[in-house]
Amino acid sequence: MNVTSLTCPSCGTPAEGDSNFCEECGAALGASPPPDGAPRVLVTEAAADEPSPIDDLGSGPISRATSQTYAPAPPAAGIPACASCGGEVGPDGYCEQCGVKALSPRDHFREQPAPWVAGVCDKGIRHSRNEDAMALSASPDGSGAARRAVLVVLDGVSNTDDSQVGSLAGARAALGALVVPLPVGMGTPEGRLAAATRAMSAAVDAANAQVESAAPADAANPASATFCAAVLEGDTLTYANVGDSRIYWLPDGGEGVQLSVDDSAAQDQIEAGVPRLEAETSAQAHAITKWLGRDSQGHEPRVGQMSITEPGWVLVCSDGLWNYASEPAALAQQVAAAATTDPAALALALTDFANASGGQDNITVALARVSPAPAP
Amino acid sequence: MAEFAATVYQNEFLPDGGTDVNAIVTVTCSGAGTAGAAGAVGSGAVGEIIIVDTSGSMGHETMESAKEGAQAALAEILDGTRFAIIAGTETATLAFPPVQAGPALAVMDASTREQAAGAIAGFRAAGGTAIGSWLDLAGTVFASVPEVTQRHAILLTDGENGEQPAVLDAAITRATGYFQCDCRGAGTDWKVEELRRVATALLGSVDIIGSPDEMREQFRAMMQTAMARGVADAQLRVWSPQGAQVLFVRQVAPTVEDLTDRRVEVNALTGGYPTGAWGDESRDYHVAVRLPAKAVGQEQLAARVQVALGDDVAAQGLVKATWSNDSELTAKIDKQVAHYTGQTELASMIQEGLAAKAAGDDATATTKLGRAVQLAAETGNEEATTRLKKVVDVDDEKEGTVRLKKAVDKADEMALDTASTKTTRIKK
Numbered sequence: 001m002n003v004t005s006l007t008c009p010s011c012g013t014p015a016e017g018d019s020n021f022c023e024e025c026g027a028a029l030g031a032s033p034p035p036d037g038a039p040r041v042l043v044t045e046a047a048a049d050e051p052s053p054i055d056d057l058g059s060g061p062i063s064r065a066t067s068q069t070y071a072p073a074p075p076a077a078g079i080p081a082c083a084s085c086g087g088e089v090g091p092d093g094y095c096e097q098c099g100v101k102a103l104s105p106r107d108h109f110r111e112q113p114a115p116w117v118a119g120v121c122d123k124g125i126r127h128s129r130n131e132d133a134m135a136l137s138a139s140p141d142g143s144g145a146a147r148r149a150v151l152v153v154l155d156g157v158s159n160t161d162d163s164q165v166g167s168l169a170g171a172r173a174a175l176g177a178l179v180v181p182l183p184v185g186m187g188t189p190e191g192r193l194a195a196a197t198r199a200m201s202a203a204v205d206a207a208n209a210q211v212e213s214a215a216p217a218d219a220a221n222p223a224s225a226t227f228c229a230a231v232l233e234g235d236t237l238t239y240a241n242v243g244d245s246r247i248y249w250l251p252d253g254g255e256g257v258q259l260s261v262d263d264s265a266a267q268d269q270i271e272a273g274v275p276r277l278e279a280e281t282s283a284q285a286h287a288i289t290k291w292l293g294r295d296s297q298g299h300e301p302r303v304g305q306m307s308i309t310e311p312g313w314v315l316v317c318s319d320g321l322w323n324y325a326s327e328p329a330a331l332a333q334q335v336a337a338a339a340t341t342d343p344a345a346l347a348l349a350l351t352d353f354a355n356a357s358g359g360q361d362n363i364t365v366a367l368a369r370v371s372p373a374p375a376p
Numbered sequence: 377m378a379e380f381a382a383t384v385y386q387n388e389f390l391p392d393g394g395t396d397v398n399a400i401v402t403v404t405c406s407g408a409g410t411a412g413a414a415g416a417v418g419s420g421a422v423g424e425i426i427i428v429d430t431s432g433s434m435g436h437e438t439m440e441s442a443k444e445g446a447q448a449a450l451a452e453i454l455d456g457t458r459f460a461i462i463a464g465t466e467t468a469t470l471a472f473p474p475v476q477a478g479p480a481l482a483v484m485d486a487s488t489r490e491q492a493a494g495a496i497a498g499f500r501a502a503g504g505t506a507i508g509s510w511l512d513l514a515g516t517v518f519a520s521v522p523e524v525t526q527r528h529a530i531l532l533t534d535g536e537n538g539e540q541p542a543v544l545d546a547a548i549t550r551a552t553g554y555f556q557c558d559c560r561g562a563g564t565d566w567k568v569e570e571l572r573r574v575a576t577a578l579l580g581s582v583d584i585i586g587s588p589d590e591m592r593e594q595f596r597a598m599m600q601t602a603m604a605r606g607v608a609d610a611q612l613r614v615w616s617p618q619g620a621q622v623l624f625v626r627q628v629a630p631t632v633e634d635l636t637d638r639r640v641e642v643n644a645l646t647g648g649y650p651t652g653a654w655g656d657e658s659r660d661y662h663v664a665v666r667l668p669a670k671a672v673g674q675e676q677l678a679a680r681v682q683v684a685l686g687d688d689v690a691a692q693g694l695v696k697a698t699w700s701n702d703s704e705l706t707a708k709i710d711k712q713v714a715h716y717t718g719q720t721e722l723a724s725m726i727q728e729g730l731a732a733k734a735a736g737d738d739a740t741a742t743t744k745l746g747r748a749v750q751l752a753a754e755t756g757n758e759e760a761t762t763r764l765k766k767v768v769d770v771d772d773e774k775e776g777t778v779r780l781k782k783a784v785d786k787a788d789e790m791a792l793d794t795a796s797t798k799t800t801r802i803k804k
Contacts, residue, residue: 085618092680092694097645099617099667099677125673 083108083122106130106164110344116142117149118343119366120351124320125359131156131225132318132362133167135175143371145234150178151366154207155226155245155318157291158361166214166223170207170292177203178231182238189305196231197303200240203229204301208292215294224293227301228260230316232368237308240301243288244319245364248328250335251312256328261302263290280326286319311372313346320363321354343367378408378607378654380683382693385712388678389698389705390669396623397665397678399695400712404658409606411526411653412457420525420608423458423481424599425514425555426450429533429562430463434501438534438562441588445595446496449530450489452599457484458524460517461492464531465503466538468513471495480517481524504538507531507574508547515551526608526653527555529578530598532585534562537570544570552577556652558598560585561794564786568793576633579652583794586787605653607685612649613642614663615680621666622679625649628716629660631797632723648684660801662716663695672699712802715755719799722751722760726796730767730789733780742768742780750776757800763792 080102082089087097094101103123107130112118117138123130133156138149154171156163182199185191204227215222226243239247241260244267250256261267265287269279279285292299308314313335325331331350338349347365354363386399412422428446430439446461453459458481461472472495473482482488510531518527537544551557557578559571562585575582585594612635616622625647627633639647651659665678679695700706729744745768752760753773764770766788768778 090680092677092692094677094680094694095617096615097618099620101675101677125671 080105080108080110103130106168110347111136112344114138114140114142114149116147116343116369116371117151117367118347119151119153119316119364120344120347121364122320122351122355122362124361124363125355127158127360127362129164130362131158131164131167132320132364133164133171133225134316134364134366135168135171136366137175137179138368142369147232147234148181149230149232149314149368150175151230151314151316151368152178152203152207153226153228153245153316153318153364153366154211154292155228155243155320155362155364156211157224157226157288157293160215160221160223160293161219162215163211163223163225166211166293167225169210169214170225170227173210174203174207174227174229177206178229182231182233192236193303193305196238196305197240197301200229200238200301200303204240204242204292204299208296208299211292212294222294224291224296226288226318227292227299228316228318230259230314230366230368232308232314232370235307235309236305237314238303238305240303242299242301243291244286246315246317246319246322248315248317248331249306249308249312250315250328250332251310253336254310254312256332258328259304259306262288263302264288276326308370310370312370313343314368314370316364316366317350318362318364320359320361321350321365323361324354324357341369343369378690379406380404380610380685380691381406382681382683382691384681384693384695385710386695387705387708387710387713388696389700389702389708391703391706392672392699392701393669394699394706395666395669397667397695397697398710398713398717399663399679399681399693400628400710400716401661401663401681401693401695402658403612403661403683403691403693405607405610405654406656407606408604408655408657410454411603411605411608412454413606421458421521421523422526422608423460423518423521423524423528423555424453424602425460425462425481425517425527425529427462427464427468427510427514427529427531428496428499429465429505429535430499430501430503431465431505431533431535432502433505433535433565434562436501437588439499439501441591442532442534442562443496443499445532445585445591447493448592449595449599450492450496452596452603453484453489454603455484455486457603458482458521459484459488459492460514461495462510462513462517463499464505464507464510464533466506466509467503468506468510470513470517471499478520480520505533505535506539506543507533507537507570508539508544511547511551511557511574514557515554518555526605528602528605528653529555529557530595530602531557531559531574532562532595533559533566533571535565536567544573548574548577553650556580558582558602560594560598561790562588562591564790568790572794579650581631584787584790586791601655602653604655607654609685610651610654610690611684612651612661613646613680613682613684613689614649615646615682616665617667617677618645619668620678622647623664623666624662625664626662626716626720627651627659628662628720629658629799629801632720632799633797635661642684646680651683660712660716660799662713662720665695667697670697670699672701674699715802716799718751718755719757722748722755722757723796723799725751726760726764726792730793730796733789738780742778745780746776746778748776749773749778755800756802759795759798759800760792763788763795767792 082095084100085098089102107123154167156167183195185195226245228245244262247260265284266279558580559575635649725748733741771777
């Protein structure tokens, strides 16, 4: 995504004067453009080598503008309803009905780019600000072979400067990188994964550039964040993560599975034989071993792919949710309890569940509802 | 153009499980202009009525000083203001303008001022006292000129009302919300409680005019204040969240007036309370709201306190609640809240103490007036301390140990009573 100095790289608001930060969202303006290997280049290469099966133009490089047939959800306009009671929020920032302080659009936001894809990003109860972020896009129709959804979640590290700015700008930059169809390489499973890994790495690079530029140059604790993305194209789910935000596949009525593998001290312990519950509740459980940011030691994502043939849910979430339901079965139980096929309703229900369980951290829940495969 | 501002003083922190939020809201009006001035808020015509007791009890000296007082008030009424003079006995008589039907308020100018002065000069003391009928006539006179929307009266009496209490109460009810009325009692034969009932309901002041030579100055001051009220009518509004309970709404400065029961519904969550006309001044309100307790760390709005002119909100103060388990934060009582809680108790201690004394219950009177002395000292209300010392001998101000004085000037006792609701502001 090319950034001009005239608009905010994070929210797109036109910048005024010589200000260094966006008046709207606080993101740093004039952020460095995406580094080499950014999505535009990648897509051009991939498309030139190997026409994408999804490329219905069938010739020439896919330009970004024509491939983006659906737009990311625009930022919510006006003042959203009270998150507590649904009442109208007054101009003084408090609910007209129940008096609860309205969450700022950064503290609680919801997106639903299509009826089958939705997410909630919430401050939780204990934290003073929301450093989680998400960015979603989806094709209007979620049932056909041409369906496509991108779910990106970044969890800004809470003891760093401006990570709430970096995580949101990073999530949107990653979405921008992933909004074009993933390359398929030579078409073999290995080639396909390798090509997808390159695309995911580029998305991580794009996000990383935003996270790095979020904090001032002299920040003592520059912003850092996790990265987590899932791309569903037809029946193929591609997922990638850096840090401890997670991707789950939760088929209806079946065994769920955690697809992502955390880059965390807890995961290291689990791999060394410590039981999951013990590892994830230990003092160092939330220490991540890989992240995005200026002080990162590298941010290569773990990337995987799977084929989805059953109906169910793709869930991308931050630890604000999985802290209270880490095992896929525990999450599946909460999903079953919500008894809905509406992703917006389920995202809210899972957010409410995490808040009701203590809301110790920011909570992000992004969901794609995968409906039964249409009859061939 | 008048401007209002609202400032909130409170400790917003509640302990875990805490429910009651107290706040003092200072409402300040500036740039009010003069009553009836072009462009004034709620711009309607202004009507003033001077009601003078002309009953037989007045006696020659009081009657003459009352006439002087009425003349002084008359002199303060601005040209162009609608006005009338009522002479009160066991019935009410429209002394000026001399009309039998139609508009009963004259427009003030040099000529009507002189004619009205002549009517006042002709007052003769005779007959009884029927305050209810005076209020009713004032209401009728105001109603005869519909364009008058800012209505204010001054009422002077020297004696106890001759009507049945229910008759006076009914008249007060009819006048409530229609016109404002400042009340003065001359001498010591009138009942403070009776006149306070009138003044409180009609958003006015009550005071004693102990000696005839104070008459002129008191009347002049009352009318000057009324003429400086460029804002015809303002409503105090208190919004509280669903499930909350407004415990009370009190004006606490310059005087204590409980407004709780005067709530009119603005909407399901908002109550409106009358405050009458405003000049350039500042008044303090104590608002207490009970909320359902929330989890530690939660923040919410406990009340929006607004000043409304008609349908327009002119100022708003936010009263908040934040639950915390930091006892350093939650244990503090806001200075303003503590001060006015003391001043409100002071007012009721004085009134209850004097009522007990009048009923011959010296033990209760001693306890209550003792507590009053203590509170007056604690809250720095020197005027109350001075007045209390004319009624009781103070042994220990800090402990509130007092003895009732053997001989008390009736006027001093009544002055203590009428001034009981006057509060002092905290020294900031």
